[in-house]
Amino acid sequence: MEKLELEVFVIGSGVIGLSTAIRALEAGYNVTIFAEIFPGDPKTIEYTSFWAGANHISVATYSDLMHQLERETMQTFLDLIKEDPLVPVMTRPQINYTETMTPEIQNQFNHICQFYPDSRSLDAGELPKNVVAGVTFTTICVDVPRYLPYLMERFLRAGGKACRAKVSSLSSLISESYHHPTIPRSSNPKSAAVINCTGLGALSLGDVLDTDVFPTRGETLIIRAPWVHHGMTYYNENGDISYIIPRQSGDVILGGTFQVDDWHPTSRPETVRAIKERGIRAYPELLPAGKRANPDINDLDVVAECVGLRTTRKGGIRLETTSLDVDGQTFPVIHNYGHGGAGYQTSWGSAKHAIDLLQATLKR
Ligand SMILES: Cc1cc2nc3c(=O)[nH]c(=O)nc-3n(C[C@H](O)[C@H](O)[C@H](O)COP(=O)(O)OP(=O)(O)OC[C@H]3O[C@@H](n4cnc5c(N)ncnc54)[C@H](O)[C@@H]3O)c2cc1C
Known part of the structure; x- marks a missing residue:
C-alpha cells in the first residue's frame, strides 16, 4: 500500500502524541491528532505533559528498550539544539x-x-x-510551557490535522472517522491505523481499559x-x-x-x-x-x-502492536503510553519505535 493511502489517527496531544504524530508525518502518512486537551488549553490535571520538569536523567537500568529510547531522545534533543537556536x-x-x-x-x-x-x-x-x-x-532541560506549543506548531506546519474530541473507544474512532468521516481528509485513503498515546487515559479508553x-x-x-x-x-x-x-x-x-x-x-x-x-x-x-x-x-x-x-504503568512503557476488527475490516493499532516520570526523555525514541512498529505491521 502507498504510504499516502494510509490515514494515521493519533489519539493524544501530550508530548508523546505530538512527537509521534510528527514522526508519522515525516514518514509520509496523512496524520490527524484526536485529543480532548491540546497545548495552550487551560491547565488541567488530565494533561500530564504540562506539569513536567523536564530534564533528562536516565532511569534505564532495568530495560534495554528504555536505554535505547533515552539514548535516541538525547541525541534528537542535541540535534534540535544544533539546528535551531530558538528551540525551547x-x-x-x-x-x-x-x-x-x-x-x-x-x-x-x-x-x-x-x-x-x-x-x-x-x-x-x-x-x-x-x-x-x-x-x-x-x-x-526542556522549557515545557514553550516546548508543547513548539511541537504543535511544527506538526501543523508540516501538514498535520487536529481534531478536538473525547474518544470513547478505538472502534468508535475508526467507525466515525474512517468509515463515516466527519472531518475532511487530504487524500482518499485505502485504510487507517491508530496510534494510542493517551497516557493515563488508557485506563478508561474503550478497547484498551488498561488496569496496569x-x-x-x-x-x-x-x-x-x-x-x-x-x-x-x-x-x-x-x-x-x-x-x-x-x-x-x-x-x-x-x-x-x-x-x-x-x-x-x-x-x-x-x-x-x-x-x-x-x-x-x-x-x-x-x-x-x-x-x-x-x-x-x-x-x-x-x-x-x-x-x-x-x-x-506496571511493566513500564507499552510500545506494542495490536489490531482491531471494525465493520468487517482489520486495522492496526500501535500503543505508545505509560511513560511514567520519563515521558520527555524517551519521547523521540518512543515516537520512532511506534512508527517502526507501524511500518513493520504494514509490511506483513
Ligand atoms: C511533576 C512531574 C515531573 C516530571 N518530570 C519529568 C522529567 O523531568 N523528565 C521526563 O522525561 N518526564 C517527566 N515527567 C513525566 C512526563 O511529564 C510524562 O511522562 C509525559 O508528560 C506523558 O505524556 P503523555 O503524552 O503520555 O500524556 P499526557 O501529557 O497526559 O497526554 C495525554 C493526551 O491524551 C489525551 N487523551 C487521553 N484520553 C483521551 C481520550 N479518551 N480521548 C481523547 N483524548 C484523550 C489527553 O487529552 C492528552 O492530550 C514529569 C511528570 C510530572 C507530573
Missing part, C-alpha cells in the same frame, strides 16, 4: 548529591556515569557539608530565579528527593513528590512547605543573593504551586 530546549550542567548511600542510589550514580559521556564522580573535597557522594554531567496504568503524583513549585543555570537532584538523609530544573524563561522547577496511586489534584499546604524547606536546605542559591546567609522559605519567589500525575 537547552543543555545544562547537572549535579546529583546524596547525604545517604543506599544500593539504589549507588546503582543510579553508577548508571549515570556510564550513560552520560561527560559524567564524573565528585571527589570528597568537592562535596558540600553532609553530602557523602555526588556525580556531575550534562543534561537536557496508575498515577504517580508529583507536587512541584515554580520559582522565579533567573540566576540559576544548572540542575540538581539531592537525596537527603531520609532518602527524600529535592530537584531543581532551570528553564529558558528564568523560572526554575523545584520538586517534589512521587506519590503512587494518589489522584489528589491540588497542592497540599504541608507538602508545599516541606518542598520549600528541603529545597533551600539543598540549594540556598534558589534565594536572591542577599537572602542566602539565613535561608528563609518566605524569601522564595514562588510563581505557582503545581500538581501533575505521572503516567505510570
Whole structure:
C-alpha cells in the first residue's frame, strides 16, 4: 500500500502524541491528532505533559528498550539544539548529591556515569557539608510551557490535522472517522491505523481499559530565579528527593513528590512547605543573593504551586502492536503510553519505535 493511502489517527496531544504524530508525518502518512486537551488549553490535571520538569536523567537500568529510547531522545534533543537556536530546549550542567548511600542510589550514580559521556564522580573535597557522594554531567532541560506549543506548531506546519474530541473507544474512532468521516481528509485513503498515546487515559479508553496504568503524583513549585543555570537532584538523609530544573524563561522547577496511586489534584499546604524547606536546605542559591546567609522559605519567589500525575504503568512503557476488527475490516493499532516520570526523555525514541512498529505491521 502507498504510504499516502494510509490515514494515521493519533489519539493524544501530550508530548508523546505530538512527537509521534510528527514522526508519522515525516514518514509520509496523512496524520490527524484526536485529543480532548491540546497545548495552550487551560491547565488541567488530565494533561500530564504540562506539569513536567523536564530534564533528562536516565532511569534505564532495568530495560534495554528504555536505554535505547533515552539514548535516541538525547541525541534528537542535541540535534534540535544544533539546528535551531530558538528551540525551547537547552543543555545544562547537572549535579546529583546524596547525604545517604543506599544500593539504589549507588546503582543510579553508577548508571549515570556510564550513560552520560561527560559524567564524573565528585571527589570528597568537592562535596558540600553532609553530602557523602555526588556525580556531575550534562543534561537536557526542556522549557515545557514553550516546548508543547513548539511541537504543535511544527506538526501543523508540516501538514498535520487536529481534531478536538473525547474518544470513547478505538472502534468508535475508526467507525466515525474512517468509515463515516466527519472531518475532511487530504487524500482518499485505502485504510487507517491508530496510534494510542493517551497516557493515563488508557485506563478508561474503550478497547484498551488498561488496569496496569496508575498515577504517580508529583507536587512541584515554580520559582522565579533567573540566576540559576544548572540542575540538581539531592537525596537527603531520609532518602527524600529535592530537584531543581532551570528553564529558558528564568523560572526554575523545584520538586517534589512521587506519590503512587494518589489522584489528589491540588497542592497540599504541608507538602508545599516541606518542598520549600528541603529545597533551600539543598540549594540556598534558589534565594536572591542577599537572602542566602539565613535561608528563609518566605524569601522564595514562588510563581505557582503545581500538581501533575505521572503516567505510570506496571511493566513500564507499552510500545506494542495490536489490531482491531471494525465493520468487517482489520486495522492496526500501535500503543505508545505509560511513560511514567520519563515521558520527555524517551519521547523521540518512543515516537520512532511506534512508527517502526507501524511500518513493520504494514509490511506483513
Ligand atoms: C511533576 C512531574 C515531573 C516530571 N518530570 C519529568 C522529567 O523531568 N523528565 C521526563 O522525561 N518526564 C517527566 N515527567 C513525566 C512526563 O511529564 C510524562 O511522562 C509525559 O508528560 C506523558 O505524556 P503523555 O503524552 O503520555 O500524556 P499526557 O501529557 O497526559 O497526554 C495525554 C493526551 O491524551 C489525551 N487523551 C487521553 N484520553 C483521551 C481520550 N479518551 N480521548 C481523547 N483524548 C484523550 C489527553 O487529552 C492528552 O492530550 C514529569 C511528570 C510530572 C507530573
